Amino acid sequence: MPYEKPPINASPSTDETIDTVASDDGAILAQRLSSVHSRRLKTAAGTAGLLAVVALVFVVSKRLLLQGCDIPPPDSTAKMSSARGSAADAADAARDAAVALAAASYPPGLSAAEYGAMQFSDAVSQFAGDEAWWGAAVLFEWNRMESSGDGAMPRPFIVANDAPGQGGWQRGASIRAYFGEGATESVLYNGEDMAAFVLDAPAAVAAAVPGGLRVQPVTPPMKMLIGVTEELRKSVPAARSFRVQLCREAEEMDEMLADLQRRAVDVEETRAAWFWSADDGAQRAADTHETPAAAREAMSFYVGALDAASGVAEMLQAAQFKGSGETIIVQVPPARTPEDTGNIVALLTAAACHPAVCSITYEHPVEPMPMFGRLPQIAGEVGGGVAEVQERGGGRRTAATGFAGVRGHRI
Numbered sequence: 001m002p003y004e005k006p007p008i009n010a011s012p013s014t015d016e017t018i019d020t021v022a023s024d025d026g027a028i029l030a031q032r033l034s035s036v037h038s039r040r041l042k043t044a045a046g047t048a049g050l051l052a053v054v055a056l057v058f059v060v061s062k063r064l065l066l067q068g069c070d071i072p073p074p075d076s077t078a079k080m081s082s083a084r085g086s087a088a089d090a091a092d093a094a095r096d097a098a099v100a101l102a103a104a105s106y107p108p109g110l111s112a113a114e115y116g117a118m119q120f121s122d123a124v125s126q127f128a129g130d131e132a133w134w135g136a137a138v139l140f141e142w143n144r145m146e147s148s149g150d151g152a153m154p155r156p157f158i159v160a161n162d163a164p165g166q167g168g169w170q171r172g173a174s175i176r177a178y179f180g181e182g183a184t185e186s187v188l189y190n191g192e193d194m195a196a197f198v199l200d201a202p203a204a205v206a207a208a209v210p211g212g213l214r215v216q217p218v219t220p221p222m223k224m225l226i227g228v229t230e231e232l233r234k235s236v237p238a239a240r241s242f243r244v245q246l247c248r249e250a251e252e253m254d255e256m257l258a259d260l261q262r263r264a265v266d267v268e269e270t271r272a273a274w275f276w277s278a279d280d281g282a283q284r285a286a287d288t289h290e291t292p293a294a295a296r297e298a299m300s301f302y303v304g305a306l307d308a309a310s311g312v313a314e315m316l317q318a319a320q321f322k323g324s325g326e327t328i329i330v331q332v333p334p335a336r337t338p339e340d341t342g343n344i345v346a347l348l349t350a351a352a353c354h355p356a357v358c359s360i361t362y363e364h365p366v367e368p369m370p371m372f373g374r375l376p377q378i379a380g381e382v383g384g385g386v387a388e389v390q391e392r393g394g395g396r397r398t399a400a401t402g403f404a405g406v407r408g409h410r411i
Contacts, residue, residue: 106142107209109216110158110196118189118196122229123221126276128294136285137275141219144273145203154200155355156218156247159183162194163212171195178209200247200358220352221275221298223359231362232345233301236335241363244328244351253323256356260328261316264350267309273353276302302349308342315343329363 112134116124127134145151159179161171172184172195179199189196198218206215231240250256263270275281276298285291286299320331330351335341351357 106139106207107213107215109138109214110160114194115158115216115222119222120226121222122224122226123219124226126221126229126294126298128292130292130295132289133282133285133292133295136289137219137221137281138217140275140278140281141217142203142207143280145217148273150355151203153355154202154247156198156200156223156358157206158188158196158198158216158218159206159209160189160194160196160214160216161212162214168195172197174210174213178213179205198358218358219275220273220349223352223357224348225359225361228348228360228362229298229301232305232341232348234335235337235341236365238365239331239333240335240365241329241331242348243359243361243363244330244348244357245359245361246326246328246356247358248356249325250323250356253328257321257323257328260321260347260351260354263354264316264347265312266350267306267312267346270346270350270353271306274302274306274349277306277349302345305338305342305345306349308338309346310339310342312343312346315340316347319347 110118112124112127112129112131115121115134116129123137127137145155159175161174163171163174168187168190175183175197179201183199184195184197186198187195188198194214203217206217209215228242244260246256271277272279277283282295282299286295291299315333318333322329322331330347332344332347333340335344348360352360
């Protein structure tokens with residue numbers, strides 16, 4: 001009798017059932033990733049040694065494998081000229097290591113259409129399936145990782161395997177072999193065409209994956225979950241809450257909160273790190289590509305808001321930050337003027353650009369309770385979880401305050 005391969009319904013290490021997830025309110029991304037990354041990936045302990053090896057592998061000619069993108073990275077010629085020298089001393093070695101990522105052949109990522117079929121994020125509508133603009137944003141992010149000075153910090157990536165004729169668990173095997181056993185616990189997508197997982201890793205480690213794997217940086221615009229940008233546009237006379245979800249539990253929450261606020265005050269750095277406002281980001285893409293209406297609208301809003309930001313430090317004094325584990329709830333003051341809006345945008349875009357942040361979700365307005373005149377308790381509190389399970393269109397959709405929700409089949 002011919003051999004029939006049994007269906008792969010669960011991983012050997014877990015019997016967790018992964019529901020088909022999609023949330024109408026957009027808060028579907030943060031907790032599932034957080035629950036995974038509270039347990040460090042095996043590679044974390046050996047990151048320093050691995051980075052040194054990866055740097056040697058990286059000295060190859062850069063090619064653009066990002067879908068639809070024909071925009072060369074800035075200063076690419078100059079970056080490839082520092083590997084020469086005779087008696088290399090410590091300074092030369094450090095410079096060559098910094099050049100290594102710039103000279104890397106970046107692995108292919110996801111197309112705009114593929115990502116749009118997996119996730120609910122403001123980025124889906126802003127890029128509107130335009131692969132040239134999507135590729136420009138991804139390449140911009142790879143270059144930022146190299147030049148930002150915090151490239152050794154773990155940051156979120158979507159790692160996918162589309163090997164034909166395999167199930168989700170089999171496709172995840174090569175990802176686990178490279179990143180560690182915990183790498184495939186956060187499932188973003190599992191279908192007939194591919195399996196995709198969310199994990200965090202240093203940029204150089206992610207860029208050096210073995211052939212056959214696809215690596216998509218979770219760019220700052222992707223971290224803004226659906227509805228955040230729309231909410232930021234509003235003039236609101238009441239305080240509002242936003243959930244900033246970290247990729248893993250903060251070792252020192254006070255230090256994390258201080259770092260977020262420090263970055264928020266540096267509006268010029270945020271402008272340079274945020275694709276929609278950066279001169280070498282959307283501005284550069286607009287010089288070489290036709291600008292879709294959705295992209296033009298995103299550029300106009302974020303450039304205008306950051307230009308209007310004034311007194312961010314004073315706004316932070318009025319804001320409230322509550323952090324626990326992997327979650328930070330930020331309550332911002334009312335937005336009555338363009339300056340107020342700009343200050344709030346500066347804070348949240350700076351948070352999205354932080355390597356430790358995985359997603360940002362709009363929570364709710366904060367208004368005094370009519371009878372008691374005090375602020376209500378934050379619904380859901382820090383930690384969140386599954387809010388509801390609904391049957392729609394023959395498949396289960398789970399509205400959850402989690403980072404990654406699986407679509408397709410369970411693993």
